Amino acid sequence: MPSPAPHARLPLAFGGDYNPEQWPPEVWEEDVRLMREAGVTTVSLGVFSWARMEPRPGEYDWEWLDTVIGLLHEAGISVNLGTPTVVPPAWFYRAHPSALPVTREGVRLAFGSRGAICHSNPDYRAAAATITEALGERYGSHPAVVLWHVHNEYGAPVLACYCDTCATAFQGWLRGRHGTLDALNEAWGTAFWGQQYGEWEEITPPRATPSVCNPTQQLDYRRFADAQARANFVAERDILHRLSPGVPVTTNFMVAPSQGQTVDYWAWAKEVDLVTNDHYLMTDGRRTHVNLALAADLTRSVAGGAPWLLLEHATSGVNWQPYNPAKRPGEMARNSLGHMARGSEGAMFFQWRQSRSGAEKFHTAMLAHSGTDNRGWREVTDLGRRVADLADLRGTRTRGDVAVVWSWDSWWAQSLEWRPSQDLDARERLDSFYEALYDRHLTVDFLPPTGLAELDPSRYPLLVVPQLYAAPLSIAADLDRYVSRGGTLLVSFFSGIVDENDTLHPGAYPGALRDVLGLTVEEFDPLLPGETVGVRRVGGGESESYAADLWSEVVIPGAGCETVAVFADGRTAGGAALTRHAVGSGAAWYLATRLTGADLAAVVDLTLADAGITPVDLPSDVELVVREGESGTFRFYVNHTESEAKVALPDGSWATVPAGGVEVFRDPR
Template sequence: MPFAAPHDRLPLAFGGDYNPEQWPEDVWEEDVRLMGEAGVTMVSLGIFAWSRIEPRPGEYDWDWLDRIIGMLHEAGIGVDLATPTVVPPAWFYRAHPRALPVTREGVRVAFGSRGAICHSDPDYRAAASAVTERLGERYGRHPAVVMWHVHNEYGAPVLACYCDTCAGAFRDWLQDRYGTLGALNRAWGTAFWGQLYGGWEEIGAPRATPTVANPAHQLDYQRFADGQARANFVAERDILHRLSPGVPVTTNFMAAPSQCASVDYWAWAREVDLVTNDHYLMTDGRRTHVNLALAADLTRSLAGGEPWLLLEHAPSGVNWQPHNPAKEPGRMARDSLGHVARGSEGAMFFQWRQSRQGAEKFHSAMLPQGGTGTRVWREVCDLGSRVADLGDLRGTRTRADVAMVWSWESWWAQSLEWRPSADLDARERLDAFYEALYDRHLTVDFFAPDAVAELDPARHPLLVVPQLYAVGLGVSAGLEQYVSRGGTLLVSFFSGIVDEHDTVHPGPYPGALRDVLGLTVEEFDPLLPGERVAVRTRDGGVLRADLWSEAVVTGSAETVAVFGDGRQAGRPALTRHALGEGAAWYLATRPTGDGLATVVDLALADAGITPADLPRDVELVVREGESGVFRFAINHTDAEVKVVLPDGSTAAVGPGAVEVFREPR
């Protein structure tokens, strides 16, 4: 079925979540008028409105929704219409209390927030399908509806439920996955600690146990929980496909790895018609613009390199972190256009009008409580004009330089209890390697592990694997193929250790990656908190490292650097393995300071990549297509910088500014 994405029916999307049900109707007319002033082209409507749409079981109130959709359509504003299934009404929970999720400790949570859903509950599933059906029947062919928005941020704040209904559904899921108890017992390693199962009814949800629960049991339950939520999305999507043909259906991801970590977005991306994402800055002292770039690159990668849409971000501060500073002047545009540079077909916000009540009343909005006399409002209007001026880049693609591998399933497995070090964190390694590449002004494409065999070394001459604990044998074959065809591979420690069941691969570590790396590891030797080791390179340089060391034995790999002291003194810390036309690098520790950048520079040079000569915290990102080339120069510093354009000329980019340089085809 062909789908007309929003950029095919509208200018670049600019607007935000609109919640008219929070306001008296005399405010609606002002809202629509001000949306016109700000250049709003689309709003997301009805996300939390189930109790207003269906105030009593089976009784629907459409009048208010008809009016506001009509007002928006008359003003030329498209509607991203939501199914409100993230918050069932109070009457629903009163009638169906078992639809409330149960924690791992066996406690059923209460109504009064959002996202309190057992995704296996048949009453919830029936009610969600029913309200979606009615919405589709009424608005499926309404000309204002340019996109459907199912649910909201699956996985926030909870995805897995541990109730008896889920336990029964989990047993069905396991029977489909394994077929026999014998296969399950072997995959889960239940011979350990005497956990052999003799009947399916003996298997429950992995609730709290006296000590560590079976990791394979926990890992499969995470897959199950993710799949149950995804099945509910698919059910609503299919209803809307039938009743609203040609209109894309999405749900908003939170793809930055720290958010909604329980969701495997590679699997979800295959189910949506358009990938959309929500992104909020983590104001904890980190260089937040680096995480923004990572989130945008990862979202574009989930979309297979196709355009995607930023469906939520904040105009200024949020209200749910311990400390919530306002964005400085110009930051709103810089953040928004940073997403556009990396593939978004617009910039949407949460939310249009700032709430006066409820949990998010101190969260910033496009129209602040201070009204149109505020700096935020002026910046919103300025940004609306800039987004409108970029309409001709619709459908262009962001050009990437290097590739990285990321796996939510491997992260789940690695994050379970009793690993060699409690400080191991795949997401921290992802951030660190991404930041090193960002500081070389390189744009990154991400790939799922099972997609590495498709990589073309000419297109992506460097592939970075920050940490991939769980690796199937097919992935290792794909990596060998990539390197043999001329690619440069850089792998960090604690990768290739187990299979999809959290079973250690036979033979010495690093299991599935031994052959491509040309080495073995006799044992892990994690460092204690505060412990440091030196790493000496063969050219005489000295790096410092912490967290991890290991007993590496080179086979066909050559040693590039060794541990200079500590328990592994003299053993390899960095190796290079020539394989076919390419090479695979292995880093057996965590460099501190500039050490990781030094390692990355070695791999980049081996791959023949010369980074752009730009100041730190200045981005140069390229989108290109039939309409031309668009170079986004984004200056995160407080000083003016000069960028060199392809024709040899230089252009100034002011402090904290974004400039877009266009080249016609």
């Protein structure tokens, strides 16, 4: 069934999750009145309401939902209507306890939280389809419903189940992926440790084992679990496409939490009509606004560069981290407009009214426990006006400057046990390289490793591969073509090592990337915790020496591969640490160790100069992000500092961006 055109009925969205079932009916009219005061245009409704919609099997209660949707519609507020399939009712689990997921250790989880779902369970799948069908039949043509929101944050907190039902489904999925048992045994390398399978029924999920479980079995199971959840989304989506034609269907992604590996959003983005994302600041000591920018850039990239929607973030502190500080004055607007600069068609929150009970009662909301006489409410209403003033932004696209390769699949593979160092972390490398580019005021577009065949160096003069342990063989020709046509490639260590089955590419490291980098790696030599080595530019002075940790290796440059920096000490002293290989009219750089902060930025600067990129001259922590389209060009200046910033505009004039503020300038068409 063809997908409806995304955004066809969507205004710039400003609002949040609305959970009226937590409140008596007399509060609902007050909520709608205050929503209008705040400039709310859209609310997400019904996400956790299955027990209220269907209090007993087959018995529906729509009166409350009819009333709420009617009040919102009369007030001109659109509805993002959720299918409540993330939390089936207690009666469902009493009747179908096998729908509860089983851990790898064989423990069946209990009802009493959210997301306790075995995605292979036929009873769950049937019940989810039934409630979705009922919702679609009742509200599919309601004029208030402009978006459908299936489930909630797939994979949080449980993605994989290890029960017997999943075992049977896994066997079927493996038949589809590998075709024959001979092919599976080859892909999994089961000759090692005598793990060969002679019948499909012998294969189980990667449950708890005495030692390390087969890594490719684990990787395939991660893919299987992801595919099972995605199939459930597609089933609900197709029901809604049929019953609510023309209304886009989405589910909320979580593309860039600082921990947790979520799902493969390159695959999921192909199934939604509109990419949406949830983002919360992680108070782990890092610069939270850099993670925000990364999340927004990655979400836009998953959407193929198209506008997307921030479906959840927080007005201030959350309540599920160890420490949950409040946002400073102006930070909520800065976060919201920062997402919009990088492609979001609005700013939505969790949630509208702060809960009085339950697990998230201390999570902040648009309407706080203390009501409207507070800073938070004043900032919410101010933000509502700012979002409304940006109405012409709809449909414009954010312009990226450089590209970065990222793969959830490779991250899963690299994170399995028994790698050369347990501290190898592809996500840490992604964050570090992104921060270096961010500090050069460059906007990043992300690409999957399978999406590089037609990469144009004139569009992306620099391509960064922070860490791509599992690389498809096709990437070799793709990168060679990109570099030979004038592109500049920067690759970090432990990339190109294995294929999609976690099997080493033939020959010396770095496998699939060996030829384009013009070198071989003779041996990995990981560093111990606390151990560091120096890296020194060839012919450079003290200012061109760097401190590295975690990793070193023995690099053998080939013909035409220049050694730019060497290991100054340690077991690999004198060997190449940074190389440049000229290929055609471009160059491929390789960094054989871990640099961070200013040291990594210095290497990035070398590659930017090689690519002919001159970063914008702006103060540190002041962003410039550009959106452009038929309605014009919008320049977002986002100031994360405590001082006002002077910025130069394209017409040669100067403007002031207040401390902690955001200014948006529109170029004449």
